[in-house]
Amino acid sequence: MISSNDFRPGVTIELDGSVWRVVEFLHVKPGKGAAFVRTKLKNSQTGSVLERTFRAGETVPQAVLEKSTMQHTYKEGDNYIFMDMESYEEATLTPQQIGDRVKYLKEGMEVSVVRWGAQVLEVELPNTVVMEIIETDPGVRGDTATGGTKPAKVETGATVMVPLFVNVGEKIKIDTRDD
Numbered sequence: 001m002i003s004s005n006d007f008r009p010g011v012t013i014e015l016d017g018s019v020w021r022v023v024e025f026l027h028v029k030p031g032k033g034a035a036f037v038r039t040k041l042k043n044s045q046t047g048s049v050l051e052r053t054f055r056a057g058e059t060v061p062q063a064v065l066e067k068s069t070m071q072h073t074y075k076e077g078d079n080y081i082f083m084d085m086e087s088y089e090e091a092t093l094t095p096q097q098i099g100d101r102v103k104y105l106k107e108g109m110e111v112s113v114v115r116w117g118a119q120v121l122e123v124e125l126p127n128t129v130v131m132e133i134i135e136t137d138p139g140v141r142g143d144t145a146t147g148g149t150k151p152a153k154v155e156t157g158a159t160v161m162v163p164l165f166v167n168v169g170e171k172i173k174i175d176t177r178d179d
Contacts, residue, residue, distance in 0.1 A: 002062040004037040004054035012044065012063040015052075019044040019063045019116050027056070044121045066115045072105055080105065082113070098123045103158035104131070104176050125176045131155055132171050136162065 002013060007025040014020075020041040029035040035056035042049050054060070070082040070091065079092045080102070091113075095102045097120045104125060105111075112124040136152035149161040154172075160179055162172060 001059040004039075004058045004060065005056060007037055007039060007054075012065055013041075014061040014063045015041070018046075019065070019121060020050070023049070029056075044116070045119075063116055065121065068113055068115070069110055070113050071110050072107055074107060082111070085110070093120060093123065101125050101176050103156055104129050104174065106131075106156060127177060128173050128175050130171050130173050131158075133162070133166060133168055136166065136168055138167065 002011065005027070007022050009022055009024065011022045012019055013022070021044055022039055023042050024040040026038045027035065028038055037054045037056060037058075038051070039054065040049060040051050069085045071085055073081050073083050073090070075081070076092070079094055080098065082091050082093060083089070084091065093113075098105065099122070101123075106129070109125070109129070111126075113120060114122040114124070131154035133152045134155055137150055148164055150164055150166075151159050152162045152166065152172075153159050154174070160172075160174055166172065
């Protein structure tokens, strides 16, 4: 259990059968009446945001999240197979569980998997990955005066924007947070 006085951004709590992360909190002590804590909570499963007020000192169950390092070993159909690096157990995750950054997932890549009980809440890829360009238009000489970009397809099939001087076969470093 955690007291509402101990709420900080990033704290996870269990509320109505799901996991909520505290995004913002404000401890309010009015001149008249009891103090209270006004919070903004984000659901870790659905992403919905909720504003809720708790009495000062009210206790709620704290969600115990487990974070483990797993390695992507292979893809089977649409599902991705991961191996836990400590227990060597395999786990199958769907593209929906991994999220939109699945386009940067390569075999052999290590990721952090956040679980609540048996349910996967989040898969955290490394902040940057190095990928090889497999398809892009050739850069035309003289097009670099404005510093333009062109689309390029990398080895996982994702399309990113690259400078005009980058060619097929070159390796680029991609920030997975903002493409």
